[in-house]
Amino acid sequence: MVNIRSLDPSASPLDYYGSELRRLREAAGLNQAQLGACVFCTASLIGQIENARKVPTRKFSLRLDVALETGGVFERLIGLVLKSQPPTWFQAYADMEAKATYISTYQAQVIYGLLQTEVYGRALLSVDYPDRVDEMWAGRLERQRILERENPPVLWVVLDEAVLHREVGSRETMREQLAHLLTFLERPWVNIQVLPFSAGQHTGMVGTFTLLRFEDDPDIFYSESYDQPHMTANPELIRERSVGYARLQAAALSPEESAALIARVMEERYGHDPRPDARTVA
Numbered sequence: 001m002v003n004i005r006s007l008d009p010s011a012s013p014l015d016y017y018g019s020e021l022r023r024l025r026e027a028a029g030l031n032q033a034q035l036g037a038c039v040f041c042t043a044s045l046i047g048q049i050e051n052a053r054k055v056p057t058r059k060f061s062l063r064l065d066v067a068l069e070t071g072g073v074f075e076r077l078i079g080l081v082l083k084s085q086p087p088t089w090f091q092a093y094a095d096m097e098a099k100a101t102y103i104s105t106y107q108a109q110v111i112y113g114l115l116q117t118e119v120y121g122r123a124l125l126s127v128d129y130p131d132r133v134d135e136m137w138a139g140r141l142e143r144q145r146i147l148e149r150e151n152p153p154v155l156w157v158v159l160d161e162a163v164l165h166r167e168v169g170s171r172e173t174m175r176e177q178l179a180h181l182l183t184f185l186e187r188p189w190v191n192i193q194v195l196p197f198s199a200g201q202h203t204g205m206v207g208t209f210t211l212l213r214f215e216d217d218p219d220i221f222y223s224e225s226y227d228q229p230h231m232t233a234n235p236e237l238i239r240e241r242s243v244g245y246a247r248l249q250a251a252a253l254s255p256e257e258s259a260a261l262i263a264r265v266m267e268e269r270y271g272h273d274p275r276p277d278a279r280t281v282a
Helices: 013-027 032-038 043-050 058-068 073-083 088-099 118-128 133-148 161-165 171-186 235-251 255-270
Strands: 102-107 154-160 190-195 209-213 220-224 229-232
Touching (some): 013 058, 013 073, 032 058, 073 088, 073 133, 088 209, 102 235, 118 171, 161 190, 190 235, 190 255, 209 235
Parallel strands (some): 154 190
Antiparallel strands (some): 102 209
């Protein structure tokens, strides 16, 4: 017997999605197995999504619209579902990030979320959210879609060199991630600079921060701490951090020099087995 959970559609976007899926599936006269066959998944997955126990993907949603002839209902709903997956404290920033026309960020610890590969991102998320990695990554992937828009925001990222050397996941994970960074050389609206160790003390030593600029709204400053995030439009702080960011850009390697350093670290640190007894296989 199928375990049917009673949902409150107003509880969350995920609950609403599940209740609509169940309603429209039943209206079409399909059981879970029949619908699963139409969208290339198991009846169990259909049941989990209908019960709001698993987050659907965008591809799954597009297939549902075709199978159930819903005119794009699930394509529209999936955006709301995925945006609701990051922690509540982060959702306000994600909304602002999606509206920004210019994003400037200094990252002292990890690769910026918009530039992460799936394996790298999942490795990070597994530290604090081991039971919600799928959902959290789905939300991060949704954030990354802003770079694929017809008019994407300008993104300027300054990475501390330590980010390149901090092994997240595995050596293969890092190699893939650094290779992914190099692909952005082909995108004129994405600029990546590395702040080298040789820069010494610098204005970014207060920690990671991001500046968001908009067409018609005030600029936003965003940073995180252990207890809560900090997001403000205070003009004095914006001015101070804007000057600080300009100094970071000036102290960092040029985008071209940065790409060369990323490629070198990728090959020297993650491109071969560094163990003394490693043997080359022909």
